[in-house]
């Protein structure tokens with residue numbers, strides 16, 4: 787089967803990514819029909835997998851709020867930067883415990 791790449795823009799941070807239909811379907815199934823970019827997916831999965839369990843829906847909403855906050859401060863590149871920082875911080879704090 788031929789895989790056609792489509793450009794999707796993230797419903798949370800607005801970043802654009804080229805993806806195949808199969809991948810898009812998988813992401814949508816994960817996040818209640820929403821399309822999220824790779825970075826946001828990671829962040830949401832992290833949120834949803836924390837020790838105090840949250841539903842994916844809740845984690846998506848929390849993350850979208852976080853992205854909106856970052857977007858008010860600057861362009862999409864800054865959003866990605868902010869998310870990377872957040873993930874790095876969390877990764878380093880969990881490894882020290």
Ligand SMILES: [Zn+2]
Nearest residue numbers: 796799823826
């Ligand atoms: Zn995103």
